[in-house]
Amino acid sequence: MKTLLVGYRAADLFEKGKHGRRSTAAWLDGDVTCHTLDIYDRHAIEKTHHARAICSPHLPEGPWDLVKFRTGPKLMSGELALSLLQEIHLLKPARFEMDFVGRERDRNDLLAKVKDDPDRVRDFSATWKASVPGVAPIELVSFPGCFCHRRQDEGGLALAEVASREAGAIQTPDSRPLSVLDMGCGCGLVGFLIAASLGSRPLSLVMVDSHSRAVEAARLNSERLGIPAEVVLADNGTPARMDGTFDVFVGNPPYYSDYRIADVFLETAKRALRPGGVCYTVCKNAAGLEPVQKRYFPDVEIVKRRGYAVLKSVKEVS
């Protein structure tokens, strides 16, 4: 039986055996494929359970005998749940099971939204505008699951404003194009706003995100805006070939997991920047992030913007 699991993370694929010991769930044996939207989850499932996992912005074509969908208000947004339900419906699996985490009422509310007209195909993408002062607004497209969907993030905007104000003045060795790395790019808000602020100045833009729908949106936005960008799907930073090549690093990392992801961002910044290159990160409160940034860059300047703190460091020239 060909089974597709949707919305499961490595931690969900354990079962308790005798004496309360955790082991990989027996139902993962057989012809099971785990779909993930984030490459981190794919790697975690492969490493922890040695199971087959794929990462893609959309569900893989069947035929599937069974699709199991794990969802709930604490696991994903209602819009992401609806967009995945729609994709599952279009796959026409022989059997469908929903592993709902939450109240019965929320489960019924979710299903009620698709019950009346299950064949209606909805477009869940959103188009919205963002700008930094003195520069014409740019139009961005986003999808459910991708950060930020439908609206700009104030932290990202604060980061874009500070970095764009300064990036134009950064000199590059041998007058080559300014090279900018936007890590955790989401749909590309920060990188594309910096690009727009540079006007006709030559730019080399690289964007990285671990979420496949963010990468899909950033690639689409690059095309729509006519701003070339290499957009990479990765959870461990840029490839080694790019080490020491960037003039500017920007990152608006997620702050769950005890700054562990912020640490991955800053390790990448240190590695990817050339000596003299500038690292900008952003967070609500500098007190948590500053010690992490100081592990990689001894000097951190804090710039307040929009109720956020932008942390700026320059890579030492040794």
Ligand SMILES: C[S@@+](CC[C@H](N)C(=O)[O-])C[C@H]1O[C@@H](n2cnc3c(N)ncnc32)[C@H](O)[C@@H]1O
């Ligand atoms: C707070 S959002 C910022 C998005 C965008 N830069 C903005 O400011 O609107 C953080 C982004 O980091 C991404 N992310 C999380 N862990 C990551 C990792 N290990 N490597 C690359 N990106 C990651 C998330 O998918 C998300 O898109």
